[in-house]
Amino acid sequence: MLRVLPLLLLAAPALAEVAPDRAAALRHMVTQDCGSCHGLRLTGGLGRPITPAALNQTPPEVLAEVILDGIPGTAMPPWRPLLTEDEARWIADYLKDPTP
Amino acid sequence: MKALTLCLALILAPPAFADATATGDLGLVIERATGSLVLIDRSDHAALGRIEGLGDLSHASLTYSPDERFAYVFGRDGGLTKVDLLTRSIAARVVQAGNSIGGAISDDGRLVAVSNYEPGGIRVFDADTLAPVADIPTQGKTVGLVDVPGRRFAWAVWETGEVFLGDFSAPTPKITPLGIAGANPFDAVLTDDAHTYLVGLFGEKGVAAFDLWDETAPPRHFLTDYGKTGTDMPVYKMPHLQSWAFTEGQYALPAVGRHEVLWVDRQNQAQTASTPVHGQPVFIIAQPASPFVWVNFATPLNDVVQVIDSRSHAVVATLTPGKAILHMEFAPRGAEVWISARDDDKVLVYDTHRREKIAEVPAAAPSGIFFTARAHQPGL
Numbered sequence: 001m002l003r004v005l006p007l008l009l010l011a012a013p014a015l016a017e018v019a020p021d022r023a024a025a026l027r028h029m030v031t032q033d034c035g036s037c038h039g040l041r042l043t044g045g046l047g048r049p050i051t052p053a054a055l056n057q058t059p060p061e062v063l064a065e066v067i068l069d070g071i072p073g074t075a076m077p078p079w080r081p082l083l084t085e086d087e088a089r090w091i092a093d094y095l096k097d098p099t100p
Numbered sequence: 101m102k103a104l105t106l107c108l109a110l111i112l113a114p115p116a117f118a119d120a121t122a123t124g125d126l127g128l129v130i131e132r133a134t135g136s137l138v139l140i141d142r143s144d145h146a147a148l149g150r151i152e153g154l155g156d157l158s159h160a161s162l163t164y165s166p167d168e169r170f171a172y173v174f175g176r177d178g179g180l181t182k183v184d185l186l187t188r189s190i191a192a193r194v195v196q197a198g199n200s201i202g203g204a205i206s207d208d209g210r211l212v213a214v215s216n217y218e219p220g221g222i223r224v225f226d227a228d229t230l231a232p233v234a235d236i237p238t239q240g241k242t243v244g245l246v247d248v249p250g251r252r253f254a255w256a257v258w259e260t261g262e263v264f265l266g267d268f269s270a271p272t273p274k275i276t277p278l279g280i281a282g283a284n285p286f287d288a289v290l291t292d293d294a295h296t297y298l299v300g301l302f303g304e305k306g307v308a309a310f311d312l313w314d315e316t317a318p319p320r321h322f323l324t325d326y327g328k329t330g331t332d333m334p335v336y337k338m339p340h341l342q343s344w345a346f347t348e349g350q351y352a353l354p355a356v357g358r359h360e361v362l363w364v365d366r367q368n369q370a371q372t373a374s375t376p377v378h379g380q381p382v383f384i385i386a387q388p389a390s391p392f393v394w395v396n397f398a399t400p401l402n403d404v405v406q407v408i409d410s411r412s413h414a415v416v417a418t419l420t421p422g423k424a425i426l427h428m429e430f431a432p433r434g435a436e437v438w439i440s441a442r443d444d445d446k447v448l449v450y451d452t453h454r455r456e457k458i459a460e461v462p463a464a465a466p467s468g469i470f471f472t473a474r475a476h477q478p479g480l
Contacts, residue, residue: 031133032424032442033399036337039176040133040158044199045217046241046258046286046338070334075284075302077334082400 016089026091037075042095046075052096063092123168123185127429127471129440129447130173131464132157137173138447138463139188142431142438142471145449145459149188155179155195161202161342161468164475165227166209171470172227174203180214182230185472192230196223204247207478211268213253215245222255224268234273236266244288244299244341246479248312254278254297256285263288263299263310263319279319281308286356289341290479291366300341302356309369322369323353323362332357337382337398342480345386345393348410352393354381361395363413373413378404383427387452388434392416396425396439405439407455417455421448429469440466 018026031040037047048054055063067088070078079088125142128151136152154160156177163172170191173181178197181190199218205211211233213224220241224234240259248254251269256262261281267274281288283303290297290312297310299319306324311317339354346352350372351364361381363373379401386393391410396402402424407417422441429438430452439448442465449459474480 028443033336035158036399039156039199041156041176043156043177045159045176045201075286075335075338077336079334081334082336 016086016093018087018090022087023090026087027094030091030094050095052098055096060089060092060096063095064088067091121186123472125472126168126185127438127469128162128171128173128183128185129461129463129466129470130157130160130162130468132160132442132467133465135175136464137171137183138461138466139185140438140447140461140469142436145461147461147463151183151188151190153190154181154183154193157467159201162470163203163205163212163480164470164472165205166475168472168475170227172203172205172212174200174214176200178214178216178218180212180225180230182227194225194230196225196232197221201241201243202245204245204253204479206247206251206253206268207249208251211251213245213247213266213268215242215255217241220257220259222253222266224253224266224273234266234268236264236273236275238262238264243285246288246290246297248290248297249294249478254288254290254310254312256281256288256299258284258286261285261301261303263297263308265312265315276315278310278315281310281319282306282321286338287341292346292478294478298341298351300339300353300356302335302338305356307353307364320369322364323371326355326358326360326362326371326374333359333380335380335398336400337380337402339381339398340383345384345410347386347393348391350410352384352386352408352410354384356380361393361408363410375408375413375415377406377408377415378418385428385430386410387437388430388432390434390452392452394428394437396428399424402426419450419455421450421457422446426467427469429471432471432473438469438471440469442466 039045042050068080070076127140129138135154139148155175158176171183178200182192184191197216200216203214221237240257242255245255252267263278265276281299282301285299286302288299299308308319353362361375379397405419423443427440447461
């Protein structure tokens with residue numbers, strides 16, 4: 001049993017998988033919908049900057065959680081009603097490294 | 101003889117006004133992703149040209165000079181750009197802060213004020229030259245900046261809930277705190293008579309009303325418990341209060357986090373009705389010279405526009421003009437409404453009486469639409 005664990009960890013994909021169409025839609029969503037609070041260039045607005053530089057201390061799992069559950073008591077809304085966990089993780093990875 | 105020569109000269113000289121453009125039926129559409137503007141002709145339903153190089157125009161807005169020749173464009177990147185509608189070019193541009201949210205022009209057209217997020221505060225510029233005139237720091241992000249008669253501006257602060265009135269009629273500005281609106285004001289609007297400054301709250305329920313005709317009057321709060329019976333939904337886009345609808349003696353307000361438009365009696369601020377609508381309202385705008393208000397909605401329900409009759413509070417039309425409807429702008433007498441469909445790369449022109457589409461104008465990811473008639477409306 002103990003031996004399975006490292007294998008599982010190794011098997012975890014580096015990037016969450018989403019279909020190419022959906023990836024394009026998510027990219028659009030980040031620019032436009034996240035952009036309405038964070039700025040189209042994600043350099044900040046009502047919400048803080050969420051550029052790779054601004055997020056370089058935050059692991060992607062944590063970002064994915066913030067995206068899914070929002071930050072209660074602030075204007076950052078939970079996106080769980082609109083995104084799957086894989087999609088949130090895909091966005092988290094994309095925020096940290098937007099190069100295609 | 102002299103007179104004759106003069107007459108001849110006048111006849112022979114090409115008239116200076118031959119290619120002059122009247123600006124009264126022009127407008128600008130913000131292309132938010134490309135940092136450009138499309139100059140449109142309202143009567144011809146046509147795009148006349150594009151003006152580029154305005155920086156980051158997410159959440160951009162603009163205001164016009166009193167002669168309707170110049171537009172002052174407020175960009176997200178702190179850029180303040182003065183655009184000449186006649187030459188279709190940039191007349192002046194300053195990057196005045198790191199991150200800004202909107203602006204306003206003084207009643208006399210002499211000063212342009214910009215409301216900033218980073219660093220927070222208000223900066224005021226000479227409308228001719230864009231030379232800095234005043235710099236008013238605040239304790240946070242400024243929202244809801246409006247012009248108030250007498251070369252004054254009012255604004256609110258997101259973090260602290262403070263509301264200020266700034267008087268810039270003398271060389272030294274006079275800033276008067278008007279009190280606390282409440283938790284996290286997200287936007288504000290001035291009534292058409294410049295009497296009441298209404299501040300919408302995100303961090304708590306309700307709206308705060310400040311009496312600008314009596315600065316000593318404490319703010320009144322209303323709508324403090326709307327929607328008590330249901331649960332609120334996440335807010336994916338902040339509603340806007342500019343062009344907030346005032347109609348039939350009522351205010352029509354967006355219910356934050358709910359699929360509802362709220363109606364409030366203008367006299368006593370009591371809620372008179374609520375209208376269930378398609379999604380969370382973003383803009384609620386009165387169709388001029390009519391009992392109707394038009395509403396668009398936050399993502400992901402943003403492909404619909406609804407029309408509500410302010411007498412019955414009933415939805416009388418549900419339109420699906422296109423994908424990602426971001427803004428609506430009425431012709432000043434109300435005959436047409438122009439609607440931006442961001443994800444269709446089009447602006448749609450609707451006849452407001454038949455509520456049918458009569459034209460389309462191409463624009464890249466259009467957001468705000470601004471007709472020059474705004475030049476003559478306080479608060480715009």
